[in-house]
Amino acid sequence: MNNFLSRFILTFSLLLSVYCVSGQTFLFQETFDEVNGSNSGVDNTANNVGWNSTCPSSENAQDYFNVQNGKLEGRDTNGEAVFTTDAIDISVAPQGVILRATFSESGDLEGCTPGCVSNCLDWVRFEWRVDGGPWTLHPASIPCTNASAGSSYILLGNMAQPQETFTSGCISGDSLEIRIAVANWAASEYWRIDDLEVFTEQSTGQDSTLSTCDTASFDLFSALGSNPLPSVSGVWSGPSVLSNGSLGTFTPGVNVSGVYTYSLPSNLCPTSTDITVNSIISIEDSTQLTACDSVQVGGLWYSSDTTLVDSFVTASGCDSIVTVEVLIQSTLFGNDTINGCDSILFDGQYYYSDTVVNDSIPVGAGCDSIVAVALVFGGNSTPTAICQGAPLYLNSSGFGVLDASLVDNGSFDDCSIDTLLLDRDTFYCSDVGLSPITVTLTAVDGGGS
Incomplete structure (x- = not known):
């Protein structure tokens, strides 16, 4: 049992090392760990994306574009040699992905003058396409009209430093294909490619709603969904200024309720997450209850004016205080006389002899005034x-x-x-x-x- 648990934890850790590094999630990662001489393989993620390389102008086994010692190496290609990948599924990253590759070289690689007015022999071209569309050159590419350079390049001749890493901007779509072409013309000249990666940047988490009646300060970052990794570059914005930088400390009574947005401006693919904060320290309300003669409140009957104070806990867990002013109105009774001669019209009905009728006069809170009206025939004198x-x-x-x-x-x-x-x-x-x-x-x- 313990051995199984240990293996499970170890496997989980390995998967994390493949897919997530510093908050990045890899959809494609190729370290060219295939055996030397391989000109095809699959990447290191569980997505198993295939790739292949071709060197159509090689003249012998010493001219190649294949895996050598953990890198994809192009030696004396005698023209353009091409690396391509199968389609990489990037639909799982609607916010967009980043493409990155690292290049190095050795030997005496020839360059050419700016604008490619002379032959450009040794170069690298880096491009990709989305959803089967046209190929897009890396934005660092320099246009070149010389046919031997294949229209543009990111590297030409000897590099100024041992290696360079080129990163794309934000790429979005459903699928992504990568194509890298190299060219050199001598057995002592090498282009090398390593760490070709497609990844999503650090996440800002998921939208959430936070209702609280705490009076103490708390960090909004801890309320972000999906547990994003902390980042000093994180920025909060909202209806009031939070403290403590990327932690976004909310202080009830100082900060106001509303929607607060967490973003990472350093990301190439813009991303942000909203937290709706409902901060209620307490609820106080008052109301007036008017009744006739008596009223029952909270199981008790009241027959005179009084003021009641009640407290309860709301759905958000906050204490609420309600003041109820109870006003009792009484039913009124009275008498009146109406004299008549041969007939009296009262409340829509004719009367022809002395009688007493009751009349109800509606007033507030449902209390009716009851008046006994004597109908008297014969006049007053x-x-x-x-x-x-x-x-x-x-x-x-x-x-x-x-x-x-x-x-x-x-x-x-x-x-x-x-x-x-x-x-x-x-x-x-x-x-x-x-x-x-x-x-x-x-x-x-x-x-x-």
């Missing part, structure tokens, strides 16, 4: 008779009939006057002079005289 004297002329038969309207001088009642009657209306010659009479008023509501 008895009819009032106002009379005046009236002359009466007797006819030839010696009598006269008095019309009651002649003695009415504006009699009135709360309701309308129904009848006005005289206790006598016929007078004779014997009644000549002032004769007292009694006037009786009858109102519509049946009021008295």
Whole structure:
């Protein structure tokens, strides 16, 4: 069991050494560790990308372009010799990849003047293509119209230093092919290629969201997804300035919530990661609760005004305090009277006799005021008779009939006057002079005289 575990850990470590170095992930890595004389092979990653080299102008076994002592070596190629790879899958790196190769030489390699006005014999051309498209020359290539240089080169003649490493810019796509051509013309002249690599740069991690109610400072870098490697070149940006450089220390109460972006400006392929920070030290809120007569809050009943303070823990784990002002309104009761004559219209209904009805008047918080309304018929007072004297002329038969309207001088009642009657209306010659009479008023509501 222990032996198995040890092997597992060792294997895991070896895989890491192949794929990741200082945060770089290799999609292609060729160290030319094949046996001497090999002109084909597969790279050192688990992707097993194939490659091959050709030297079509070699004249004998001493003219070659193949593996020698851990390098791809071109000796006396007598013209262009070419190294190519199969397609390398770079679709797994949507942010882009970097291509890098190291070159060295030995012997007395001939150069040519700038612009290639004379024959350029000994040179190196470095190019690649994406998704089967046109070949792209390394940006360090110098254009050359001389046909023997194959249109451009990155190295020409003797190198100024023992070895040089050339790195591409950011390359993106689904597949990548590499092509390197060399040329030299003497058995004492050698071009060598080593450490040909395609890799992704150091990652900035994965986007994440951080909700916290801590009051102590904390580093946003530790919250980045996928555990990126620390880098002193890392830069944070956001709605407020973080401290401690690439660690991005967030201090609640000083820094504000929002989206903070971590980036590596030194990367050739731009990459950045966002962390959304929700920093809540505490939540305080207040509300007002209005009820009628009584209300139940938290299992307790309240029948008078009071103020309640409650605390609870939110989903983010932060303590919250809520103040509730409880306002109790009471139901009101009252009485009223409405007088009428022959009928009373109340709340859309006619009434014709004395009665009491209840009326509800809505007010705030659902409390209704209840009013008992007495409907009373007959007015508020008895009819009032106002009379005046009236002359009466007797006819030839010696009598006269008095019309009651002649003695009415504006009699009135709360309701309308129904009848006005005289206790006598016929007078004779014997009644000549002032004769007292009694006037009786009858109102519509049946009021008295």
